[in-house]
Amino acid sequence: MANKLINKKCIPCEGYESPMIEVEIKDYLKEMKNDWTVIENKKIAYIFKFKTFKEAIEFVNQVAKLAESEDHHPNIHILYDKVKIVLSTHSVGGLSENDFILAAKIENLI
Numbered sequence: 001m002a003n004k005l006i007n008k009k010c011i012p013c014e015g016y017e018s019p020m021i022e023v024e025i026k027d028y029l030k031e032m033k034n035d036w037t038v039i040e041n042k043k044i045a046y047i048f049k050f051k052t053f054k055e056a057i058e059f060v061n062q063v064a065k066l067a068e069s070e071d072h073h074p075n076i077h078i079l080y081d082k083v084k085i086v087l088s089t090h091s092v093g094g095l096s097e098n099d100f101i102l103a104a105k106i107e108n109l110i
Contacts, residue, residue, distance in 0.1 A: 005104035010072040019094025028100040033107045043088040
């Protein structure tokens, strides 16, 4: 699925969609390269680790460019040589396929 997700494009949510339920979230997580953490079944998060601060910032810039192209934006936390990415779809109040599409594409940057 991760390869399929990489080939998909995030679709704007209209706000009437329901957030993913736990079983759907688990199915999508199985296909991710990394071990993303689920937060209250509403968000997924992963901490990417780098050798230097500069590498971390370069990664953040790549994520920002990707997020703009997908029109789906993560929360990004910079922790010197680590970058925490948190994804959620605010308009549905939880997780949507867009979060996993962007997560797969972010993983593919490494």
